[in-house]
Amino acid sequence: MHESMARVVMASGDHCLVADSDGSLNRCRPRRRRDPRPVCGDRVQWSADAPDGWIDAIEPRRNLIERGDFRGRPRGLAANVDRMVLVIAPEPAPDALLVDRYIVLGKALDIPLLLWCHKQDLASAAGSMPMQAIRQRCEDMAIPIMTGSTHDPDALTRLEAATGGETLILVGQSGVGKSSITQALVPTASLRIGQISASSGQGRHTTSETTLFDRPDGGALIDSPGVRTLRLDHLNPSAVDAAYPVIAEATRHCRFNDCRHGTEPDCGIREGIAAGCIDPEALKRWQRLREETAR
Ligand SMILES: Nc1nc2c(ncn2[C@@H]2O[C@H](COP(=O)(O)OP(=O)(O)OP(=O)(O)O)[C@@H](O)[C@H]2O)c(=O)[nH]1
Ligand SMILES: [Mg+2]
Ligand SMILES: [Zn+2]
Incomplete structure (x- = not known):
């Protein structure tokens, strides 16, 4: 049987989508029920089969980002990530506790953070108190801070340059602009989302699954669904x-x-x-x- 390497671009329930070296998408599932579940960003060995292919092995992970589910049990979100880009915006108003949760998670996993202050075009962007406090908090923690908007190509180019070749994950509240940034950095993303919706049989508007896209100049971008909170019960x-x-x-x-x-x-x-x-x-x-x- 033909076996090859691929990267998991989406994982949901007991199946996942893997992207082959030529970029084609394949629906797969683990061979055995007890096998570890792949997460977005995993590199895997897989075998083609019908109706679904099989995940034969998951390559050792450089890191695994987990968050607590509604009972606080850890659930895999993404693996092999170089940097978490925490997106905040004047609208919806940022949440200082949520920012701190991502700082704790980044420190615990030794994954660098970048604070991206989005929707700079909104009048209140610079002055809003919660934004200022969060910027100060990140400055104190030596977390790099960048500012931009979907309509500011120069700012997006600076983000590209600062993170070239890395696998980034965009995280933050719903509606801050993570998918808009993804579309701006990966022009083929909407096409990809169409393919993914077709192969998983579900359409979507706001982001419902963590999804990986290859960046045109190397590296990858993982867009994640917005969250209200991020449980950290599994940490010390x-x-x-x-x-x-x-x-x-x-x-x-x-x-x-x-x-x-x-x-x-x-x-x-x-x-x-x-x-x-x-x-x-x-x-x-x-x-x-x-x-x-x-x-
Ligand atoms: N003013 C302004 N609005 C923006 C900007 N970028 C995105 N938006 C708007 O913000 C809203 C939410 O954008 P999304 O990219 O879907 O946000 P998201 O973070 O992916 O949201 P979830 O998928 O629900 O987590 C949309 O109505 C966008 O048009 C920006 O730079 N400025
Ligand atoms: Mg989204
Ligand atoms: Zn005391």
């Missing part, structure tokens, strides 16, 4: 600390190991707030994510 509290270095350092100055940073004497966190180096809003987000990951 230490992963949360890595995204809040100032807060984590302050807790080392608490007298008690189990300090709750309330009324205890000699609390590093309360001292940090009094000294103005800890933002009480950031502290709330840190506490919330610590609780989520400690369960």
Whole structure:
């Protein structure tokens, strides 16, 4: 039987679509029920068959991005990603906690982040308070920040140049413009979506499946469905600390190991707030994510 290498461009339920070296799409499923499920971005060995081909093996993953499902169990989103591009926009208003969740995830997996501030053409783009706070937060974490819009080819060219040859995943809230950016960077994307809809038998308007597209100049772009939240139950509290270095350092100055940073004497966190180096809003987000990951 003929076996060949391919990249998973979409995975859904028990089947996935793989793109051959010539770009043709093939519907496949794992050979055995217990085999690991492929995720978008996987490199796989597969065999053609009818009606569906078979996934024979998944190549070792460089990384695997997972998020918690409604019960907090980890679910694979994408593999072999070089960079997460976190897209925010003035509309819909950005969510600081969601941004922090992606910072935690990026740190935990050692995947670099890039903050892309989209819809720059909207009047409120530059000045809006949540945008400013998030930009500052990313600056503090040494996360590169870029600004642009779908109608600004120069900005998109800068994004291309900054990430050339990489496999990017676009993440963020629904409606921020991830698919519009995808269409702008990969002109054949809409054609591809048509092919995918045909082979999976479902049409779509807003993005419903995480989908990989080859970039014209090398590398790939993964467009993902918008999210309201990103559960991180499967990570450790230490992963949360890595995204809040100032807060984590302050807790080392608490007298008690189990300090709750309330009324205890000699609390590093309360001292940090009094000294103005800890933002009480950031502290709330840190506490919330610590609780989520400690369960
Ligand atoms: N003002 C403005 N609107 C934009 C821009 N880019 C996209 N939009 C609009 O924003 C809306 C959402 O765009 P999408 O690209 O579908 O957003 P998305 O992030 O893929 O959304 P989901 O697939 O639901 O996650 C559409 O109505 C776009 O026309 C932009 O640069 N400026
Ligand atoms: Mg979309
Ligand atoms: Zn304390």
